[in-house]
Amino acid sequence: MTPSTTPLVTVFGSLHYDIMVDAPDRPRKGETMTGHAWQPKCGGKGGNQAVSAARAGVCAAMIGAVGDDDFGKALLTNLDCAGVDRRFVRAAPGVGSGMSVAIFDASGDYGAVIVSGSNLTLGEQDIAAARTTIAETSVLLLQNEVPEAANVAAARAVKSSGGRIVLNAAPARELSGELIALLDIVIVNAIEAEFLAGVPVVDTLDGAAQAAHRLVDAYPAAIVTAGGEGVAYCDRTGGAYALAGIPVKVVSTHGAGDEFVGAFAAALARGEPVQAAITAANEAAARLVATPEGER
Numbered sequence: 001m002t003p004s005t006t007p008l009v010t011v012f013g014s015l016h017y018d019i020m021v022d023a024p025d026r027p028r029k030g031e032t033m034t035g036h037a038w039q040p041k042c043g044g045k046g047g048n049q050a051v052s053a054a055r056a057g058v059c060a061a062m063i064g065a066v067g068d069d070d071f072g073k074a075l076l077t078n079l080d081c082a083g084v085d086r087r088f089v090r091a092a093p094g095v096g097s098g099m100s101v102a103i104f105d106a107s108g109d110y111g112a113v114i115v116s117g118s119n120l121t122l123g124e125q126d127i128a129a130a131r132t133t134i135a136e137t138s139v140l141l142l143q144n145e146v147p148e149a150a151n152v153a154a155a156r157a158v159k160s161s162g163g164r165i166v167l168n169a170a171p172a173r174e175l176s177g178e179l180i181a182l183l184d185i186v187i188v189n190a191i192e193a194e195f196l197a198g199v200p201v202v203d204t205l206d207g208a209a210q211a212a213h214r215l216v217d218a219y220p221a222a223i224v225t226a227g228g229e230g231v232a233y234c235d236r237t238g239g240a241y242a243l244a245g246i247p248v249k250v251v252s253t254h255g256a257g258d259e260f261v262g263a264f265a266a267a268l269a270r271g272e273p274v275q276a277a278i279t280a281a282n283e284a285a286a287r288l289v290a291t292p293e294g295e296r
């Protein structure tokens with residue numbers, strides 16, 4: 001098939017309605033504490049990355065599933081407001097929307113619980129329904145919040161029409177050889193790199209570089225992010241570089257990884273070389289962590 005020339009990022013993945021709670025600390029087992037405030041936010045790694053790609057100026061399409069509930073309606077409205085094509089996000093009858101609760105402590109760090117809900121209904125039928133979008137896709141973005149078999153079906157369909165496949169392997173889980181064989185680039189943070197590489201990864205630029213180098217034993221190319229320390233890249237053709245984090249006044253790091261991944265895919269879809277795409281993503285993610293949640 002002829003490779004697509006349309007700069008279209010298609011995200012096949014999760015949509016969660018997030019409830020973010022500000023608390024003095026994260027509760028320990030058995031502890032109930034009083035928080036200061038809470039805010040709702042539309043998220044899910046898939047939804048966040050689609051919004052990020054649209055913000056970076058390319059056409060972004062989302063394939064996903066929400067519940068037939070108020071959270072689902074809010075998730076669809078959020079995609080509309082961001083200019084994401086969500087014709088292939090369907091409502092799953094009788095299943096609740098995906099949702100999460102994240103508790104932020106005074107330092108801005110957080111812990112979260114996710115309920116996948118409607119996201120687990122995604123499957124080959126969703127890929128078949130979106131075949132026109134799939135055929136025009138330059139870059140397909142996947143994450144680990146939907147069934148692996150569905151990710152494989154999406155990757156296979158986009159690959160056969162000439163698009164590139166980028167997996168943000170988050171949260172960490174075992175990947176099948178079938179999925180790995182379809183990937184062009186894997187993007188992970190230090191924790192996920194540790195899981196995939198099977199060795200401890202130090203959350204420094206040097207640690208990220210070593211992890212990226214190790215990951216190319218199994219993946220054609222790997223990007224390892226290390227928060228404010230920076231990001232490292234390595235591929236099987238000998239390409240390797242590391243980029244320091246951009247010093248900013250951090251307001252919240254929530255969603256930094258998704259902003260990085262969406263901006264990276266957008267730059268790649270526009271035809272920028274990988275190194276330039278990583279630079280653009282590093283800048284976009286630094287801007288995000290310096291921006292208050294309500295202004296994003």
Ligand SMILES: Nc1ncnc2c1ncn2[C@@H]1O[C@H](COP(=O)(O)OP(=O)(O)OP(=O)(O)O)[C@@H](O)[C@H]1O
Nearest residue numbers: 189225226227228231253255256257260282285286
């Ligand atoms: N403190 C920071 N200062 C500047 N840039 C940052 C900072 N934290 C994160 N970033 C940017 O965001 C990217 C992703 O951050 P990180 O490695 O923490 O991903 P993550 O753990 O997936 O994030 P998340 O908190 O969304 O789960 C980094 O590579 C960097 O570009």
